[in-house]
Amino acid sequence: MIDTKSTTNGPVPTKSQTPVVAEAKSSDLIGSRMTYSRIIGALFLLGFLFYGVGSGLATSLVGGSNFLSTIAASQTLLVIGAFLIFLNTGLDVGKAVLFFPILERHGKRTAVAYLAAMIVEVVLLDIGALALLLIVPLAKHAGEAGAQTLGTILVQTNATAYQMGEMTVGVGAVFLCLLLFRTQLVPRWLAVSGLIGYPILAAGTIAEIFGLHIGLYLTIPGAFFELVLPFWLFFKGFQPEAYQGLPINTVRS
Numbered sequence: 001m002i003d004t005k006s007t008t009n010g011p012v013p014t015k016s017q018t019p020v021v022a023e024a025k026s027s028d029l030i031g032s033r034m035t036y037s038r039i040i041g042a043l044f045l046l047g048f049l050f051y052g053v054g055s056g057l058a059t060s061l062v063g064g065s066n067f068l069s070t071i072a073a074s075q076t077l078l079v080i081g082a083f084l085i086f087l088n089t090g091l092d093v094g095k096a097v098l099f100f101p102i103l104e105r106h107g108k109r110t111a112v113a114y115l116a117a118m119i120v121e122v123v124l125l126d127i128g129a130l131a132l133l134l135i136v137p138l139a140k141h142a143g144e145a146g147a148q149t150l151g152t153i154l155v156q157t158n159a160t161a162y163q164m165g166e167m168t169v170g171v172g173a174v175f176l177c178l179l180l181f182r183t184q185l186v187p188r189w190l191a192v193s194g195l196i197g198y199p200i201l202a203a204g205t206i207a208e209i210f211g212l213h214i215g216l217y218l219t220i221p222g223a224f225f226e227l228v229l230p231f232w233l234f235f236k237g238f239q240p241e242a243y244q245g246l247p248i249n250t251v252r253s
Helices: 015-061 071-104 108-133 135-141 147-183 188-209 220-235
Strands: 004-007 010-013
Touching (some): 015 071, 015 108, 108 135
Antiparallel strands (some): 004 010
């Protein structure tokens, strides 16, 4: 039986109730933390999947030297690919928005920088998707002079927009990983993999823009972080104390 002390406002629980209240609050926090962690993890994976499938589908149709004359027979696939790229917009912005209040507890500038980087990225990717969609009406004029050249320019626009978008993310995500390393929201070895991978990714995109086709190989270290992070968030979630925004000296190593 719980002891109480009588006051004018009724009985007041004694300290014997404190563990029960603390346990309830801890349970609520864990539920909220894991919910946020899993949603953000799911958005990382879905974005990776949607853009990867959409881009792969669309670019496979426009890779030939005379693709414009054959695009009419497969324009539906091109539209589906571009649509998947557009869907990635909501996923990438969504994960940055959900990340914002968690990051803001430790560094508002970093939270703003990462959100801004993701917005710039999706705008550039959408420009590329729009360029791909413009190939569909252009295909009706495949036999006309200059049509193939214009189609090639549209394909190159998508490729350049992609490289610039990934370069933006590569820079913005470095600040994200620095904060993750400092706060230990996730294990430091995982944050370090991002600190290594994203600058390499950015270097690869710059190389591609200048015509050095090595970017695909340089995406591997950054892809490691973006694939491992969501699985960690699914099964472990953000570190509890860091998730609450506690100072670094209260966070377990």
